[in-house]
Amino acid sequence: MTRIAALPHSAPFAPEDIAVLDKVIGRASSTQRAWLAGFLAGIDAAKGDAAAPAAPPAAKTKLTILFATESGNSEALANAAKKDAQKRGFAPRVLDMADIAPAALAEAENLLVIASTWGEGEAPQRAAPFMRALLAEDAPALEGVTFAVLALGDSSYAQFCETGKQIDARLEALGARRIAPRLDCDLDYEAPAANFIDSLFTSLAPQADAGSVIHVDFHRAEGVEISKANPFEAEVAALHPITSSRSESETLHLELDLTGSGLSYEPGDTLGIAPTNAPSLADAILGATGLAGDAAAREALIRERDITTLTPKLIADYAALTGEAKLAALAADEAARTAFIAGRQPLDLFEAFPHRIDAGQLAGLLRKLPPRYYSIASSQKLVGDAAHLAIAKVAYESAGRARLGVASGMVAERLREGDTLPIHIKANPHFRLPEDSSAPIVMIGAGTGIAPYRAFLQEREATGASGRTWLIFGHRRFTHDFLYQLEIQDWLKSGVLNEIDLAFSRDQPEKRYVQHVLWERRAALQAQLAEGATLYLCGDAKAMARDVDATLAHILGGDDAAKGQAALDALIAAGRYKKDVY
Known part of the structure; x- marks a missing residue:
């Protein structure tokens, strides 16, 4: 018999009574617990001690959480926000832009939009029809709707968070009332997104009524879940090229051993690799910023910071840090800035405008190093506790310097069989085989x-x-x-x-x-x-x-x-x- 979770210490009983009750209830079956609950209620009713009928609960504040997703990040945030909202007493619902038309938003009282931007300022492909309808001249009026927008994007693209920006402006133009300034999140979105959602729900909480419900979590984690924040060290079981030696585009087949991880995936899912940067590139950046020989800074550049992506924000921050007039002019001139960024990386910036900075300042300029995601090239029904990937080595020249992809360069040049890679699985529920296996x-x-x-x-x-x-x-x-x-x-x-x-x-x-x-x-x-x-x-x-x-x-x-x-x-x-x- 499976034991249910212990009574919480906050239960209205003395500690010794909690221990006794937990011993009995913890081993009871669902039938026994149901009988006991009815028996106790019957005793109270027979003695006339039953509580007076409670007043009808106040209507819960409605909350619509609308998401637009390409890789699943917005959808995961939306579902997590729904659970949080339920605990706070809201009546939330989650909607995918792929499944509705803008007219459906007219019924929303409070609207939280979580929208990703894809590529060069584009909406996720499943959300594209919704976006076209929202931006059309005949889009419905949305007076009476209050809204907030959480935008996800990648600051290495010129049209950073463009989908969220368009939605934010359009909702206001259609008569909806903004209740929080839009938040634009970069690749390291988890913490700022969580703070934004918490602040939004807190501001709305006085309108919500959680009633007398006590939320108790009866699920105890038996171990820490494998995730981006807590990856599994998977051993490299096989690594070999699947293109010929004369190919202009080297591609490698990588097999990872998942034994002991408990990880599972479906065809269509992706696998995230926590890569490391090339030590030679880290050394060059340390030399350009006056930090050569700083072992701690070197380790941080190799394992923690994004040292290959040059963004407008990095240029602006570096200009503010150094007080360099030419840098400030570059940061302020969009055309010149865009031309400079094309084909360049942070090392090029630090060499073009050399300044001595300390390790903390350097780390503050650079984004966190994000995982790289690859479509899984195997089915567990055939390969068991393994995952296969096909990785094309990214190698090119730009601005007079040879460049390598972060993860693909690591796999092609520094990874060997027997090494381990920090990995996690990312579900992709919108890229699955049909449920009907007879469908073409x-x-x-x-x-x-x-x-x-x-x-x-x-x-x-x-x-x-x-x-x-x-x-x-x-x-x-x-x-x-x-x-x-x-x-x-x-x-x-x-x-x-x-x-x-x-x-x-x-x-x-x-x-x-x-x-x-x-x-x-x-x-x-x-x-x-x-x-x-x-x-x-x-x-x-x-x-x-x-x-x-x-x-x-x-x-x-x-x-x-x-x-x-x-x-x-x-x-x-x-x-x-x-x-x-x-």
Whole structure:
């Protein structure tokens, strides 16, 4: 029999009575506890000691929590905020922008919007139809609604938190009343977001009535949960290239051992790696800021601070710290600042405007080093306590200096089998296989965008799914860049994969991409959609994803762009067009 949680020390009994009651109640079954509760109530009723009927509870303050998410951060914050609001006596509901129209907000009394920005100031793809309707001229009036906006973004992009900014301004323009200034959060959003939500709920709390409910948490954690803040050290079980030595884009297959972690994941989920920076880059920054030889500062730069992302805020903060007039002018001139940032990193700033600063000042200028997330390329039904990743090494030259991706450079150049990596799992519930395993799927991807599809195919192999599968895959060259080629060919032979179309861009004079395949196979694609197929897209967000969207809209709407976009929006709303782009 499972023992329930102990009575809290705050229970209205003497300590020795609490011990006795806990001994009895803790071992009682649910039936026994229900009988005891009824028995005691019956005794009170028979003695005439029953409490007078309580006055009807006051109506709870309504709270609508609306989120727009791409990678799941806003959704997780919204669900956590709902739990907090319930404990404070609110009547909260959580809404996904993908599931509603702006007119639904007219019924909201208090509105908390938690919105992420994707890429260059874009709304998350599932929230795009809502945003278009909100910004349209015929958007509904929202007088009587009070609101606050929590915006998530990445300050390395010029349009930082743009979606949240647009929503904040538009809600006010539609007549809603702002009850707290908008908060714009960078990648390290957890603490400021929690403080913002706590402050907002505290300001609204006098209107809420928690009644006489005592909230007791009956769940005791048996251990600390694996998370971004508490990663699991996973051993590297395998690490090897899956491109040829002549490939222009080296890609590695990484296998991590999850034994003992208790971690589980679903195909479509992502895995976060807590990376370390290149020691040589840390040393160069220490030299440029007059801190060479400071071992503690070096360790902080390698493990804790983001030393590869140059942002407008960093330039402005450095200008304020140093009092450098030229730096201040650069920070104030948007065009000049944008041109300087392009292709550069903090080291370039510190070398161009050298000043001696102390370790604390340097740490204060730099953001925390965020995890890097990768689509998981395996199904646990086949690989067990393991997770596989496909990682493309990012290596390029800019502003006269060779550059490496933080995590991909670490994996490619400094990681070895037997080493450990701090990791955690991040669920991606909006990039899942259909619940109906007989439903057809069309998987579109390029480069390491093959990763989640490998997981999908492993899952369908393990479960014996009967749904038709079609893979449209692109990369540079067939000979050097056909990732997981042998496995894919085996799936074709066994029938796990029914059809494949390939687009290797450099194998012919005119480049050929996955969107070209889509257009060539448009009749087959429309037939699959008519049979209920779900479309998936994974890979580069800046070029490929936009081109694929445009091609799909053309296929669905012909020359009528509005019709095509509406059809694409309908697929998104129905959960039949899912993206995992980066």
